[in-house]
Amino acid sequence: MTGRAAAGPLARPHERPRRLRTTPAVRRLVAQTRVHPAELVLPVFVRDGIPEPRGITSMPGVVQHTPDSLLRAASEAVAAGVGGIMVFGVPAEDDKDATGSCGTDPDGVLNRALRSLRAELGDETVLMSDLCLDEFTDHGHCGVLDDQGRVDNDATLERYAVMAVEQARAGAHVVGPSGMMDGQVRVVREALDAAGHQDVAVLAYTAKYASAAYGPFREAVGSSLRGDRATYQQDPANRTESLRELRLDLAEGADLVMVKPALPYLDVVADVAAVSDVPVAAYQVSGEYAMIEAAAAQGWIDRDRMVLETLTSIRRAGASIVLTYHAVEAARLL
Numbered sequence: 093m094t095g096r097a098a099a100g101p102l103a104r105p106h107e108r109p110r111r112l113r114t115t116p117a118v119r120r121l122v123a124q125t126r127v128h129p130a131e132l133v134l135p136v137f138v139r140d141g142i143p144e145p146r147g148i149t150s151m152p153g154v155v156q157h158t159p160d161s162l163l164r165a166a167s168e169a170v171a172a173g174v175g176g177i178m179v180f181g182v183p184a185e186d187d188k189d190a191t192g193s194c195g196t197d198p199d200g201v202l203n204r205a206l207r208s209l210r211a212e213l214g215d216e217t218v219l220m221s222d223l224c225l226d227e228f229t230d231h232g233h234c235g236v237l238d239d240q241g242r243v244d245n246d247a248t249l250e251r252y253a254v255m256a257v258e259q260a261r262a263g264a265h266v267v268g269p270s271g272m273m274d275g276q277v278r279v280v281r282e283a284l285d286a287a288g289h290q291d292v293a294v295l296a297y298t299a300k301y302a303s304a305a306y307g308p309f310r311e312a313v314g315s316s317l318r319g320d321r322a323t324y325q326q327d328p329a330n331r332t333e334s335l336r337e338l339r340l341d342l343a344e345g346a347d348l349v350m351v352k353p354a355l356p357y358l359d360v361v362a363d364v365a366a367v368s369d370v371p372v373a374a375y376q377v378s379g380e381y382a383m384i385e386a387a388a389a390q391g392w393i394d395r396d397r398m399v400l401e402t403l404t405s406i407r408r409a410g411a412s413i414v415l416t417y418h419a420v421e422a423a424r425l426l
Contacts, residue, residue, distance in 0.1 A: 125408040127400065129173035129423035133220065133373070133415040137312050138162045139182035140201040150308035151378055152385050154417050156182055162205055163212050172423040176218035178268065178415055179205055182313050183228055191236055192228030196254045200228075203262040210263025220295065221264040223255055223280065224271045227313045234271035234321065243324055245273050252276055253283035260289035266348070268295040272324045278344035295373065296346035299334035299360050301326045305353045305379030312378060334360045338368060346370060348413070353377040355402060358409040365410025373413035374406050381417045396425055 112122050139146065139156035146156045157165060166177050181202025183194045194200040202221065209219055225248070226234045235248030248271065256267050267284070269276040277296045284292050302325035309315075326333060334351070341349055349368055351361045352375035365372045384402070388395035399418045406414050416422065 125404055127403045127407050127414075127422070127426060129419075129426055130175040131407070131413055132174050132403075132419040132422060133176040133178050133218070133413060134165075134169045134174050134419035135178045135180065135375075135415055135417060136162060136165060137180045137182055138201060138205040139314075140184045140187065148308065148312045150311050150382055151417065152382075152389070154312065154381070156312065159205060159208055163208060166209055166213060166217070169420050169423075170213060170217045172420045174217070174419045174423050175413070176220055176266075177209070178220040178222060179209065179264075180222045180313055181205060181227055185314070188228055188230040190230060191251060192225035195225055195228035196251065196258050198258055198261070202227075203258055206259060206262035206264050215265075218265050219263060220266040220268055221259040221262075223252060223259060223267045223269040225251060225255075226271070226315065232315045232318065234324065235273060243273075245275070245324075248273050249275055249279040253279050256280040256283050256292075257287045257289065260284055260287065260292040264292060266293045266295050268297060268350070270297040270300060270352075272297060272300050272321075272326070274340075275344070277341045277346050281345040293347035294345065295348045295350060296341040296344075297352060298337050298341045298346070298349040299326060299351045299357065299364065301328050301353065301357060303328065303353050303356065303377070303379070305356065305377050308378035308382045328356070331360060331363065334364060335367065338364055342368070342370065348373055350375060350413075350415075351411070353380060354406045354411070354414070355380050358405065361406065361409040361411050365412075371412045372410060373415060374409070374411035376402065376406065376414060376416040376418070378417070384418075396421075400425055 137156045145161045148154050183201050187194045206221055224234050226232055233243050235243040238244040259267050269280050277294055280294055302322045348371045350373040351357055351364055354374040354376045361374050384398050387393045399422055403414055
């Protein structure tokens with residue numbers, strides 16, 4: 093018999109934490125971590141040249157949008173109270189080339205979508221844009237390749253600078269350089285400032301890991317990647333390296349920082365949040381979404397509860413902003 097049982101249920105009243113779990117109202121009152129729709133960002137995909145939205149097989153419920161369906165989805169997210177939208181462009185296959193020129197073309201799919209969204213929504217939401225070349229290159233890497241097939245860091249930064257300015261001109265409130273190039277935040281910040289876009293914020297992909305959880309995303313953007321991105325994304329085995337990346341991004345002028353993926357890297361989210369003096373975001377990526385959807389489809393988990401539980405865990409780890417494909421549904425559940 094344990095000491096607690098021998099003492100009786102009322103012998104030690106200070107040892108009864110269950111009192112604060114007795115009803116839903118009590119649990120709500122004392123909850124330490126809350127998720128609010130305004131803290132959520134919905135990632136969306138817009139594809140060139142399709143007559144109607146196209147479903148993504150590995151991400152049930154998520155689609156590649158047409159320009160018109162994108163506007164409807166964005167308006168729906170705003171109406172639900174979602175705090176922001178992150179836009180990814182998917183060009184026609186014939187528009188891809190070695191330098192990702194469609195990404196810097198003012199009339200490219202992503203920049204057209206940003207202009208349309210900004211015209212429709214104004215400042216009702218935070219319009220974010222993915223600042224990377226991988227969707228637009230015929231080799232699928234996040235940068236320009238050198239003559240040996242390796243990503244050329246500095247040549248890539250030149251492309252990012254142009255891309256940042258075009259996205260700002262198109263209406264982005266926030267640009268998100270996601271390629272994990274050394275010096276990308278500094279180059280993007282300087283380019284924006286020089287072009288008169290001092291008010292456009294930079295969301296630094298501070299800790300972006302070379303994860304298996306991106307698989308469905310590559311279907312979503314029609315990736316042409318062969319090989320992997322291990323030479324520029326972080327090694328999943330490494331933790332403290334993220335703090336070095338954080339120091340560099342903050343010194344270069346990041347307005348927000350992000351950890352990606354979220355759930356497999358909650359320790360990193362906590363590490364970054366503990367020392368960052370700017371807001372910390374975490375991206376619940378396509379593979380995380382797909383795992384929830386697949387298990388729910390089999391009846392193995394309660395989908396709605398799992399959605400909210402995972403978002404709460406990301407917030408509990410320290411993220412103040414969560415990018416998630418469940419954003420609109422979660423906002424309604426909340």
